[in-house]
Amino acid sequence: MICPVISLIFIMVYRSFRNGNANKPLSRNRPKGFFVNLYVTFYLLIGAVSSLNSQLLTGNIYAYIIILFGVAVIFPIKPKILLINLIGIHLVFVIGLFLIEQNRVSWIIKLINSTGVAVISFTIALAFYSFRKNDFFNKRKLSRNEESFRRLFNLSPNPLILIKPDNNEILLMNQQAVEYYQLHDKSTDGSFLFRNPIEKDDILARLKEQKSIKNIVMEHPITHTLRKWSMLHFELVDYLDDTCMLIGTTDITDIKKTEEELERHASYDILTGVRNRRSGIELLRKHVSGDKSGSGHESEEFILSFIDINDLKKVNDGLGHALGDDLIRTCCEVFNRHIDLHDVLFRHGGDEFIILFFKKKLEDAERIWDDIQRNFEAINSLKQKPFPISASHGLYHYKPGDVTTVEKILEIADKEMYKVKSLYKQQQNKKQEASFIS
Incomplete structure (x- = not known):
């Protein structure tokens, strides 16, 4: 007691x-x-x-x-x-x-x-x-x-997020991450950091071997109108007796914009705004070589049109290079007006252009070219320019499995173009003779 x-x-x-x-x-x-x-x-x-x-x-x-x-x-x-x-x-x-x-x-x-x-x-x-x-x-x-x-964690100047790898639960998130990713909804999990579950599983498997992965570049859609480029750094850390994934973010959106701007300047023709020779040939080579190049790009059927603007030298010599440039730009505007989003136009050099027609038959490409010629004739009939506008073309039909090269395709299409150009010159000579006789 x-x-x-x-x-x-x-x-x-x-x-x-x-x-x-x-x-x-x-x-x-x-x-x-x-x-x-x-x-x-x-x-x-x-x-x-x-x-x-x-x-x-x-x-x-x-x-x-x-x-x-x-x-x-x-x-x-x-x-x-x-x-x-x-x-x-x-x-x-x-x-x-x-x-x-x-x-x-x-x-x-x-x-x-x-x-x-x-x-x-x-x-x-x-x-x-x-x-x-x-x-x-x-x-x-x-x-x-x-x-x-x-x-x-909270004092870090960079966005930091700590998640559970098994269920993507966000355990910690500093204010920088909230503002960067605009994560004001507390119910959001960490799955938005990865493009798909397979990518996350791959990163997690690498983390288990290496413990740390740096410099993974990803594009994140923040809102419907805002997208950001991020360089992510992953580490496995122990937190509250559990293995967690620490993700640090470095904003590289401005760097990516600069890269894209440089790429655009390096890949597009300044005068016309279309792809330049380097960019166009590189794209053409991917479509011809396909998976054999190891690029992962599948070979695809297309129609190549080799185009040469008629009488550009005469315009340059007689009217000046400024009007010669105007002739080139006008032709490009007409080409772009008649091709689809699937098609690709690039400047091969000087007065030569290439159009790659995708998802079209040979007769479709010929029909489009007839529309382009009629557009040229309409401009000429209105006498909007102090020079006549016309162009010659040659076509090549590429099918996957053809044993050929980009150089061979261009050579064949160039020869077809010169056949048309020869007919054009003959017609011009006959007009000059008739004008001289009269």
Whole structure:
């Protein structure tokens, strides 16, 4: 009856101290430790007195032994304090037992047993205390590391996101990431960082081998009208006893825009705005070589039209290069007006142009060219320009599987074009002769 009453009083006093000093420094919370130590002392003393009482009534000291083991397992007090308590209480117990037990042999046996239990209980208490102490410091260290990680995470000038690889749950996200990706919806997961699940699985597999992957370039649709280019850095980190994926972002949108601008200048003709020779031939080569080049581009059927603007040299020599440039631009405008989005127009050089007709038959290409010629005639009839506009062309029909080269295709189409150009020159010569006779 005494033990429950003392335990109840202890709990009430301890809770009052804990609640009253919850926000105070550790040095001011020492009364709590004093009450714990005092409770253990009373608990051991009651166990010793109860055992002595049992010795008088039944001749056993089991209560003391049970109390020793209970204190060792339940109360994580400092070993030094526990040792002082054990020595003091055990001396009281041994003296009391000596006075009560008349049989010296029995006293010696109980002395040895109780002392052995006291030593064992102290050893157990020492082991438990060391374990709890290490566990406490490890948890505190982990908590501080987590706090430092969070602080550095939030102070980073670059967008950072921490996700769970298995379900894409976003665990941490700094303010820079919220603003960069415009992630104001808290329910958003980390799947938006990857183009598809296969890409994510591939990156995760590489991470498990390399632990870190840098400089992965991706384009992210932020809104319906805004897209950003990002360079991502991936790392596997341990956070809250779980392996997580840390993703850092570097904004390279401006760099990409500059690259695209440079590519546009390098790939397009300044005068006409259409693809230049380098870009056009490169595209043509991809369609001809297909997968054999290792580019991943499939070979595709097309009609190539080799075009030569008629009488450009005469316009340059007679009217000046400015009007010669105007002739080239006008022809390009007409070409672009009659081709589809699937088709490709590029300047081969000087007065020569190439049109690649895709998803069309040979008669479709001829029909388009007839429309172009009629457009030229309409412009000439209106006399909008101080020069006549016309062009000659030659066609080549490429089919996948044809054993040929880009150079051979251009050569054949060029010869076909010159056949048409020869007819044009003959017609012009006849007109000049007729004009001279008249």
